[in-house]
Amino acid sequence: MEGNPLCRIDSTVCSDLAMAINKLREAGLSDVFHGKRFLVSGGAGFLGSWLVDTLYMLGAEKITVVDNLSTGSLDNIRHLLGTGRVELVDKPVEALSPVKGYDYVLHLAARPSPDDYMEHPVETLRASSLGTEVMLESARLSDAVFLLTSTSEVYGHAQVVPTPETYWGYVNPVGPRSCYDEGKRYAEALAMAYMRQYGLDVRISRIFNTYGPRLDWRSPGYGRVVVKFIAQALRGEPLTVHGTGRQTRSFLYVADNIEAHLRLLAPREELRGAIVNIGSSDEITILELAKLVLEITGSASGIVYLPPRPDDPPRRRPDITKARRLLDWKPQTTLQEGLRKTTRWIQNKILLPPK
Numbered sequence: 001m002e003g004n005p006l007c008r009i010d011s012t013v014c015s016d017l018a019m020a021i022n023k024l025r026e027a028g029l030s031d032v033f034h035g036k037r038f039l040v041s042g043g044a045g046f047l048g049s050w051l052v053d054t055l056y057m058l059g060a061e062k063i064t065v066v067d068n069l070s071t072g073s074l075d076n077i078r079h080l081l082g083t084g085r086v087e088l089v090d091k092p093v094e095a096l097s098p099v100k101g102y103d104y105v106l107h108l109a110a111r112p113s114p115d116d117y118m119e120h121p122v123e124t125l126r127a128s129s130l131g132t133e134v135m136l137e138s139a140r141l142s143d144a145v146f147l148l149t150s151t152s153e154v155y156g157h158a159q160v161v162p163t164p165e166t167y168w169g170y171v172n173p174v175g176p177r178s179c180y181d182e183g184k185r186y187a188e189a190l191a192m193a194y195m196r197q198y199g200l201d202v203r204i205s206r207i208f209n210t211y212g213p214r215l216d217w218r219s220p221g222y223g224r225v226v227v228k229f230i231a232q233a234l235r236g237e238p239l240t241v242h243g244t245g246r247q248t249r250s251f252l253y254v255a256d257n258i259e260a261h262l263r264l265l266a267p268r269e270e271l272r273g274a275i276v277n278i279g280s281s282d283e284i285t286i287l288e289l290a291k292l293v294l295e296i297t298g299s300a301s302g303i304v305y306l307p308p309r310p311d312d313p314p315r316r317r318p319d320i321t322k323a324r325r326l327l328d329w330k331p332q333t334t335l336q337e338g339l340r341k342t343t344r345w346i347q348n349k350i351l352l353p354p355k
């Protein structure tokens with residue numbers, strides 16, 4: 001396993017990466033990605049940068065990150081850019097001409113935060129439509145394995161909870177969230193079309209809420225709920241809950257998510273065309289989450305209620321039976337443990353002077 005320059009600057013992320021890599025070693029997957037070439041859209045974002053760090057440590061020969069830094073940050077990958085094995089193409093993925101020469105093409109570029117995508121519906125749809133096509137074409141030219149990171153949002157207001165992969169979804173095709181939900185549904189359909197028509201080796205993860213260090217907690221208008229609550233609590237500001245707070249979510253810690261994704265990328269015939277929910281099956285209301293964050297941070301902040309977000313799903317919990325069986329995976333990190341790690345990470349950033 002390769003050393004990572006990150007370990008000199010971020011011990012939280014580094015120890016979690018080591019944990020994920022140990023799990024992969026136990027699964028016999030630590031050598032699979034050695035010497036391989038990766039094209040990763042969205043690689044400067046939260047999940048993308050964790051994947052890039054992990055692949056770097058597993059000995060990837062070349063990792064090309066395509067990212068327009070719209071919701072991601074150079075800070076997430078800067079430590080790898082001088083290594084000679086990781087490069088950044090700073091442009092919208094949809095503006096890229098399809099490229100060849102990769103073993104794996106991973107399409108993560110998206111604008112997944114509701115506040116942000118509702119502000120940028122056209123860009124959101126372009127990343128999932130034109131962007132997915134560019135990445136699929138690149139995979140086809142390269143004869144590479146293709147990964148699409150899809151979302152629980154393809155299920156919309158799921159009428160079946162816990163939601164299995166066989167559920168077709170209940171989505172408003174024209175509402176303010178449709179740019180993200182329908183964009184991802186189109187991306188899934190296009191990926192499956194490439195598999196059926198061209199025999200491409202496609203894998204699709206449907207990710208449920210994942211949190212942890214590097215999730216953007218700073219940009220106004222981005223804030224996803226876990227890091228938004230932690231940052232508000234640490235600053236002594238009231239925690240802002242949309243609606244009644246009785247809506248539920250299931251939160252997965254990032255290291256568990258990354259382990260699941262690498263298992264999904266394993267060279268196994270039965271994973272061709274696999275569509276798998278990746279998430280935690282522990283469901284919690286947003287109000288309970290707010291109270292837990294107040295307890296863990298020891299904050300005296302109160303809670304204030306804002307109008308509900310349009311089309312906000314009332315419940316979200318994955319059925320992860322398939323991931324357990326197909327990937328031999330299950331979440332390991334408790335919500336309390338993950339919240340403590342994320343709090344420590346944000347606390348360090350708040351204490352650090354801005355660059």
Ligand SMILES: NC(=O)c1ccc[n+]([C@@H]2O[C@H](COP(=O)([O-])OP(=O)(O)OC[C@H]3O[C@@H](n4cnc5c(N)ncnc54)[C@H](O)[C@@H]3O)[C@@H](O)[C@H]2O)c1
Binds near residue numbers: 094108
């Ligand atoms: N984190 C979660 O809870 C979650 C849940 C469901 C699905 N997902 C999916 O996982 C993937 C990664 O999400 P994340 O949580 O890391 O979010 P993120 O916002 O941190 O990362 C997305 C990255 O894509 C980049 N990007 C956006 N539009 C682009 C474009 N047109 N061209 C090039 N780059 C572009 C952003 O700059 C950013 O670096 C996304 O596909 C998202 O839909 C994440």
